[in-house]
Amino acid sequence: MTIPIRHGPSHSDSEISWKNSYPPEVPLHMEYRKITISRLLQETSEKYPHHRAISFMGFRMTYRELWNDVCRFANALVHMGVKPGDAICIMLPNCPQTVTAFYGALLAGAVVVMTNPLYVERELQYQLQDSGAKVIIVLDLLDQRVMRAIEQTKIEQVVFTGIQDYLVFPKNLIYSVKMHLQGKKPAITYNSKVHRWKEILEKGSIEAYHPSTNVDDVALLQYTGGTTGTPKGVMLSHWNINANTQQLVAWFYKCEFGNERILCVLPFFHVYGLTIGMNLAVAVGAEMILLPRFDGDKILQTIDRERPTMFPGTPTMYISIINHPKVSHYDLSSVKACLSGAAGLPVEVQQSFEKLTGGRLVEGYGLTEASPVTHCIPIWHKRKSGSIGLPLPDTEVKIIDLETGEPIIDGRVGELIVKGPQVMKGYWNRPDETKEVLRDGWLYTGDLSLMDDEGFFYIVDRKKDLIIAGGYNIYPREVEEVLYEHPSIQEAVVLGVPDPYRGETVKAYIVLKEGKQPSLDEIEVYCRSKLASYKIPRTIEFRTELPKTISGKILRRRLLEEGNEAAASKA
Known part of the structure; x- marks a missing residue:
């Protein structure tokens, strides 16, 4: 039965159904330490001051050194005029600066906005305008794009940093020469409002700055479209993020505090990578082995050399490793536990990866x-193929009927809704949309699910039209709006279609205006000027008309069915 879980000594029937499947080492209910995220890092730095916190392409940093830099950065922000509650944007790949900037901004009492470095001007400008961010920390190679994007925003200060800032000799020199030869040398004019990362750290004090931050204050504005629509800022408090981190620590109960090494290739600008990579590492005193992007060769070399024990990722990452032509040349046996997310994990991928490493690869679910x-x-207990597993501690779950909203108690498919300490405060400046998905503390996920008689949950379908390609969320409406701006396009609809590598990929169905005949290359070039690369349609089908209802609404489902029938006929 799937009805609300009652916290406390008594358990509901639904909880009992998964209680019996719970690993005995994991508690159904926990006592949480209500501390800020920056306090979490401070405590780890005090407990493991000489333990390695970060490894980055040969560069090493201890937890004490990391905490000192975090304090320096927090004080630098205060010196710039940042006040508690101000929004600070971080637009960086996985590198030491990202970790320092994230915890430093929180230590200063600021709200962090994590932004994808792949964003084009339009996408970045939207987030900056919506969040009201006052400071941006950004990769120097993005200087021209960012300086143009901030012209119509509230950004007052810009901090530029480069990958070379933390590369050891001679890698720093080689990197600089390589960028120069490729014509990627930044042309930045530094002044009182445009700063060098290394300079502001050198000037910053290591004396900890303690604002009056409350654990219920917003720590992170993480932009998402939810399950569809224009990206919205999800307000996650210190309590939300810390509770989810503690839940995961409990789930990884074999984790050895102070001795784990986490391979962090999942982008920290996504909350999945932020929580399961950065914050989990800090919570258990683990070493973060940072890679700025996914590259199969680099991943294999890093596992072989650095010996990570944990490797959170996406199915596409594990697929790439399994199918790498030189995978047998590397020793992957250090990997003990992997959590896969962002898309469904095929059984054959799980089995093949576990055979390669000897570790455990399991699927998780979230939003x-x-x-x-x-x-x-x-991870180390009963598993079921195709399932997203069991609810984390203190996570209440219902499956409700789509028409009546009543709990489903007979195993039928319905909408999955959840409640727990990790659930957001709401959407930034979007009270109406918050009310739509957050009702009496219950988060309506928009995903169709069912629960079996042992309490294992399965995602059957997505209620909305969200596309997940290679772990990235892609919102059809955004891509469609860009296509509609093209002077030759009359109508366009975007769908996610199956892809053996990315899970899903973007397909566009387009009706052209009379007399117009743009090439596929022309449309692709146009999209690249408006969208991040992962959002660009990989397949385009031209049509004379699109299937519609009597009212004129495009029948997305009909297009999906036609695509499935075509694929089946070719099989």
């Missing part, structure tokens, strides 16, 4: 609005 993890397959 940005839940910090993000709500369910996970037990």
